[in-house]
Amino acid sequence: MPIAHFHLVDGTGTADQRARLLTEACRSYARVLAAPVDRVRAFVVGYPPEEAATAGTLLAEGGAPAPYFTAIVLAGRPIEQRRRLAAEFTRLIVEILGVPPEVVRGQVVEVSPQNWFIAGHPADQVRATEIAARAEPGTAP
Template identity: 50%
Template sequence: MPIIHFHLAEGTASPEQERALLIEASTLYAEGLQCPMDRVRAFIVAYPRHRVAVAGTMMDAGGTPAPYFEFLVLEGRPLEQRQHLLAGFTDLVVRLLGVERSLVRGHCKRVQPEEWAIGGRMAADLRHADIEAFTRRETA
């Protein structure tokens, strides 16, 4: 289920920077959640500069890049893991894209396991042991 989207204005990152962001974010995600890499998905959503405003200034009129990211985790993941990923993804954006830290925004969305499908089957069924393990750690 680990899925991350980086929302960027077009032209604010080179193809090399985008590639590094996707690869390093995937590694951080897998390590941060202690899950197999084959579960991780990373995407960049690029917006035309004329459709992005930062602090009321359009990007195509000289607005400052201010990336936003959002990622999904199954409900029950420990707060420490979620906070580690929020900080880690922010660090990656700052380091790899060279943007000002205070302009980066991130969001962790928790999803109920019975509302997520993997290959058409409910995560609650497929990941039952995983979900129980991290739920026990969260309440311990």
């Protein structure tokens, strides 16, 4: 169920850079969470410069681009994984898009398995074995 959204102002990065960000984010997500890459989804969410502001200034009027990401994970993932994921996404944004790390923001959002659906079925039922294993100390499927 891992899903990432990279919120970028239009013109931040080329099409090739955005494609690289998405593909590398999928691989990083799978590696950090020890999850099959076929479960990972990543999206760029674009905003016109006149619909985004940083420090009170619209980007269309000279505001500095400040990429933001969200990463959705099932609740119960260890804090170390969530922190590593945030660090990895920040690194990718900095390296691929060429922005300074201090302008990147992000959050890892935990979703209850009862509130996440896979093929119309609650994740707590579909992934019961994996979720139970994560609840045991020292295990991380």
